[in-house]
Amino acid sequence: MSEFILQILNGLDKGSAYALIALGLTLIFGTLGVVNFAHGALFMIGAFCSVTLSRILNASYVTIDPTQKDFLGNPLKVKSSYMESWFGPEVGGAITDWSVPLAILFSIPIMIVVGIAMERGLIKHFYKRPHADQILVTFGLAIILQELVRGFYGANPIQTPAPEALSSVAQLGGSLGLEIVYPAWRMVYFFFSLAVIGGVFAFLRFTTFGMVVRAGMADRETVGLMGINIDRRFTVMFAIAAVVAGWAGVMYAPINAPNYHMGMDFLVLSFVVVVVGGMGSLPGAVAAGFLLGILESFASWERFKIFDGLDQIIIYLVAIIILLTRPRGLMGKKGVMED
Amino acid sequence: MLGLEKKDFNLLMVVVALSLFAPLILNIFPKESAFAFFNGGYPDLMQRFAIFGIFAIGFNILFGLTGYLSFGHAAFLGVGSYAAVWMFKLLGYNVLPGLILSVVVAGLLSVVIGFVSLRRSGIYFSILTLAFAQMMYSIAYSDLFGRWLGITLTNGETGLQVYNNDPQILMGPDSSTVPHIFGLEMSSRLTLPVGPWEFVFPVGYYFCAIFLVISFYLSIRIFRSPFGLMLRAVKSNNQRMTYTGLNPRPYTLAAFIISGMYAGLAGGLLASMDPLAGAERMYWTESGAVVIMTVLGGVGTLIGPVLGAGTIKYMENIISKMNEKLLHEWFSFLPESLEKAMVWSASWFTGEGWHMTQGVVFMLVIIFLPGGLVQGSNKLFGRRKRKSTDDAATKQPAE
Numbered sequence: 001m002s003e004f005i006l007q008i009l010n011g012l013d014k015g016s017a018y019a020l021i022a023l024g025l026t027l028i029f030g031t032l033g034v035v036n037f038a039h040g041a042l043f044m045i046g047a048f049c050s051v052t053l054s055r056i057l058n059a060s061y062v063t064i065d066p067t068q069k070d071f072l073g074n075p076l077k078v079k080s081s082y083m084e085s086w087f088g089p090e091v092g093g094a095i096t097d098w099s100v101p102l103a104i105l106f107s108i109p110i111m112i113v114v115g116i117a118m119e120r121g122l123i124k125h126f127y128k129r130p131h132a133d134q135i136l137v138t139f140g141l142a143i144i145l146q147e148l149v150r151g152f153y154g155a156n157p158i159q160t161p162a163p164e165a166l167s168s169v170a171q172l173g174g175s176l177g178l179e180i181v182y183p184a185w186r187m188v189y190f191f192f193s194l195a196v197i198g199g200v201f202a203f204l205r206f207t208t209f210g211m212v213v214r215a216g217m218a219d220r221e222t223v224g225l226m227g228i229n230i231d232r233r234f235t236v237m238f239a240i241a242a243v244v245a246g247w248a249g250v251m252y253a254p255i256n257a258p259n260y261h262m263g264m265d266f267l268v269l270s271f272v273v274v275v276v277g278g279m280g281s282l283p284g285a286v287a288a289g290f291l292l293g294i295l296e297s298f299a300s301w302e303r304f305k306i307f308d309g310l311d312q313i314i315i316y317l318v319a320i321i322i323l324l325t326r327p328r329g330l331m332g333k334k335g336v337m338e339d
Numbered sequence: 340m341l342g343l344e345k346k347d348f349n350l351l352m353v354v355v356a357l358s359l360f361a362p363l364i365l366n367i368f369p370k371e372s373a374f375a376f377f378n379g380g381y382p383d384l385m386q387r388f389a390i391f392g393i394f395a396i397g398f399n400i401l402f403g404l405t406g407y408l409s410f411g412h413a414a415f416l417g418v419g420s421y422a423a424v425w426m427f428k429l430l431g432y433n434v435l436p437g438l439i440l441s442v443v444v445a446g447l448l449s450v451v452i453g454f455v456s457l458r459r460s461g462i463y464f465s466i467l468t469l470a471f472a473q474m475m476y477s478i479a480y481s482d483l484f485g486r487w488l489g490i491t492l493t494n495g496e497t498g499l500q501v502y503n504n505d506p507q508i509l510m511g512p513d514s515s516t517v518p519h520i521f522g523l524e525m526s527s528r529l530t531l532p533v534g535p536w537e538f539v540f541p542v543g544y545y546f547c548a549i550f551l552v553i554s555f556y557l558s559i560r561i562f563r564s565p566f567g568l569m570l571r572a573v574k575s576n577n578q579r580m581t582y583t584g585l586n587p588r589p590y591t592l593a594a595f596i597i598s599g600m601y602a603g604l605a606g607g608l609l610a611s612m613d614p615l616a617g618a619e620r621m622y623w624t625e626s627g628a629v630v631i632m633t634v635l636g637g638v639g640t641l642i643g644p645v646l647g648a649g650t651i652k653y654m655e656n657i658i659s660k661m662n663e664k665l666l667h668e669w670f671s672f673l674p675e676s677l678e679k680a681m682v683w684s685a686s687w688f689t690g691e692g693w694h695m696t697q698g699v700v701f702m703l704v705i706i707f708l709p710g711g712l713v714q715g716s717n718k719l720f721g722r723r724k725r726k727s728t729d730d731a732a733t734k735q736p737a738e
Contacts, residue, residue, distance in 0.1 A: 035462055125706070131462050132408045136634060137705040139627055143698030151687055151695075268473055268623055275466050312481055316474035320455060323467060327459060 002180050007301050008294055013186040013255060015293020016193035017043075020248035021270040022277065022285035023197060024241035030217045030280045031234045034123050035131055037138035040267030041145040042242050045114060046249025047258035048149055049107035051158050054099035057083055098163045100254055107246045115242025119235050142263065150260040157257035162188075167254070189251050196247055197286055200240070204282075213237055272319045278332025288330055292318065347559050350641060354555050358548040361385055362540050369535035376660070379653050382528060382541035383612075387652045389547035390608045393554045395632045395644030397601020400561060401594050402630070403639035406574035410465045410626050411452070411472025415445040415599045417479060417621030419606025421492075424499045424616045427518065431509035432501075434518050434525070434546075434611040438604065445603020446596055448475075453595035457588060460577070473623055480618040498617030518611045520546060525612060543612050550608060551645070554601060559641055561597070570594050602629075631701050637711030646712050651697070658696055661689035 021043055028036050060081040068076040084092035095102070122141065126134050161167060162185040170184040204210035216223045216230040223230050249258070256262070273292055277284030292315050300311035322329065340348050357364070365380035379385070398412055422444040423437035430436050456467040478484060478493075485492030493499055501507075518525045525543035532538075561567050569590045572580045580587050610616055619625075628651070636647025666685050670678045688696045708715050 122706075129709075132402075132406070132465075133705055133709065135408065135410075135462070135465065136630065137702055139630075140698045140702035140705065143694055144702070147687075147692060147695035147698060151692065264624065268469060271466050272470050275463060279462070312477040313474045313483070316470040316477075319470050320467065320474075323463065324455060324458060327463075 007297050011294030011297030012190045015290040016190050017248050018273045019286045019289025020193050022273040022289045024245040025274050026285040027241040031237045035134050038142040040263030041142040042245040043249040044263030046246030047253045050100050050103040050160050050250045050253035053103040053106045057096045057099045103250045107250050111243040111246035112239045115239040119238040146260050157259040159257045160253040162254035276319050276322050278329030281331040284331030362538050370537045384656050385544040386547050386612050388649045389551040390605050391648040392551050392645040394605035395648040396554050396558050397598040398629050399633050399644040401598040404570035405591050405594050408465045409468040411468035412602050413621045413625035414472040414475040415602035416606040419445045419603035420610040420616035423607040423610035427501050427614050428505040431507045432518050438607040441603045441607030442600050446600045449596045449599025453592050476621040500615050547608050637713030640713040643713045659693040
């Protein structure tokens with residue numbers, strides 16, 4: 001039993017990442033009608049926001065302490081971080097320790113700027129072009145963004161630790177008589193993604209802005225005829241989708257050390273998730289994200305193993321089967337991308 | 340001639356001439372001159388021109404004619420390579436059985452993938468082919484079927500290669516131990532020094548070039564055939580085609596299989612030049628690369644894919660060879676601070692930054708020149724006017 005629950009939990013963190021990226025992809029697709037192959041790059045930029053902030057916060061200067069000598073007899077060089085010297089060792093230490101959660105705030109302006117620049121600067125001109133052109137131009141953009149990151153940060157993965165308080169393992173299910181040991185940060189990631197997904201849904205459901213956006217998704221022309229500037233709202237939605245993808249990356253950094261091609265790796269799977277969930281359906285994207293994440297984790301379970309390596313192809317297999325039996329995906333709407 | 344109109348025959352002759360004289364054209368700079376760096380006439384690169392030309396021609400038959408954008412064509416290339424290397428392992432180093440098997444295997448695989456994927460169109464088709472290709476990549480990378488059957492099929496991460504203890508049942512005692520065609524080794528070459536120039540005529544390249552010319556000829560025939568017309572009908576208006584009582588699916592499936600076989604042939608040739616096959620050939624960005632080549636050259640044009648493949652491969656080889664030392668040499672005439680700035684900014688796009696150049700070129704082409712190089716040259720040489728009157732005549736459907 002506890003093993004069973006552990007498999008579900010194992011699937012949740014990857015599933016959360018899939019769900020967050022797929023949510024953003026679906027938002028962009030539903031509002032702007034654009035297939036964005038550069039969305040994985042936004043995820044990667046988010047992860048590198050974490051890296052950058054933790055580097056900034058860990059910046060230190062070297063002073064020479066003449067009173068102490070090292071083992072060669074030279075004056076000892078003492079490294080001290082700016083944070084600790086400005087805020088005192090305790091507060092400063094806490095700030096550097098919590099750099100990843102702080103990067104959530106740090107990433108917001110960056111992702112908004114990147115998102116708006118992308119939409120206004122490039123994607124705007126591709127609304128009326130065929131989908132093939134949209135795919136290709138965003139694919140080119142993804143390559144460029146990826147190379148920029150590689151140029152600045154190098155090709156090796158960069159370890160970015162979670163705060164010490166959250167990097168331990170959590171003992172779960174004690175009251176149910178189950179022994180489940182699970183990394184705490186992954187639980188944090190799961191609840192964080194739930195909160196973000198809930199936030200996006202609430203924003204669309206309960207605010208006037210969200211109402212207009214939903215109306216625009218349903219019938220863009222009529223909303224425009226009512227004198228509402230729907231384009232500007234869609235740009236805002238693009239920025240929101242960028243922030244969501246960025247946050248998914250920020251919080252993913254401690255789970256998997258960020259490298260420059262992580263965006264491309266996640267992108268393919270996220271597209272599969274979107275298609276399985278049903279193009280244009282937000283709940284479908286989220287549900288499919290978690291579902292496929294959990295499925296992947298079960299396929300790698302020893303006891304469940306039908307044959308070796310099933311976990312690496314299960315998502316694709318399931319996607320192919322679903323697309324053939326339910327062409328619109330799990331929760332796809334009629335009339336979306338059916339030409 | 341050869342069942343072609345005069346215009347197409349001339350185009351074919353251009354391709355024949357280009358591939359025949361490529362070792363001369365690409366070695367235009369004398370060996371010791373400062374520009375020798377830009378010479379592309381070494382065997383490895385020329386072989387790639389021909390092989391990826393074939394790959395792109397095949398891709399263009401699918402994407403250019405039917406408009407179905409496959410993002411998984413690298414799978415066929417990879418499978419073709421594996422098939423060819425297996426033939427080397429089992430039979431011997433003659434490339435002929437390997438090439439035949441690679442085309443057959445890629446064809447069979449494309450029947451399966453095409454049959455399933457072509458049930459959807461548009462973006463769904465792209466993602467289905469992408470999913471299939473990634474699945475094939477995972478299978479090859481972890482040698483899934485091999486482990487399943489208890490043998491080595493793809494040899495996983497290491498890649499498949501020929502070992503000394505392989506059966507190679509057709510190998511005689513004095514057969515050559517590198518890929519050959521009836522004794523003529525692929526790696527052998529004829530070097531011809533002419534004054535300061537040095538021209539290399541490699542056997543492997545000419546072997547590939549023969550296939551390139553045949554592929555090009557076949558693609559012209561397909562473009563001009565009633566079958567090609569049907570494929571264009573799929574692209575321009577699928578629905579209307581259905582209403583006239585035609586079923587578009589057999590046509591698109593046939594196009595998919597043909598382009599899969601082209602890719603398999605390209606994969607087999609890659610393995611024939613260098614008897615290795617690895618899973619990285621099947622990664623999805625490789626599928627993206629062939630899309631880039633085709634689009635850069637000009638989608639739906641005859642010569643475009645060959646030009647695109649040549650341009651991309653040339654840029655890849657030359658640009659990734661440029662290192663910082665070379666850049667310093669080139670910019671040494673500038674004042675030092677300016678030189679440093681130039682080298683710094685150029686190093687983003689050269690050497691390892693080649694992918695950056697690729698992305699930039701690709702985006703510029705899609706944004707400003709959706710018709711690719713062919714359209715660009717038409718504009719440049721003022722053929723636009725005639726072209727546009729042509730288009731006006733053909734693009735007016737009877738409403």
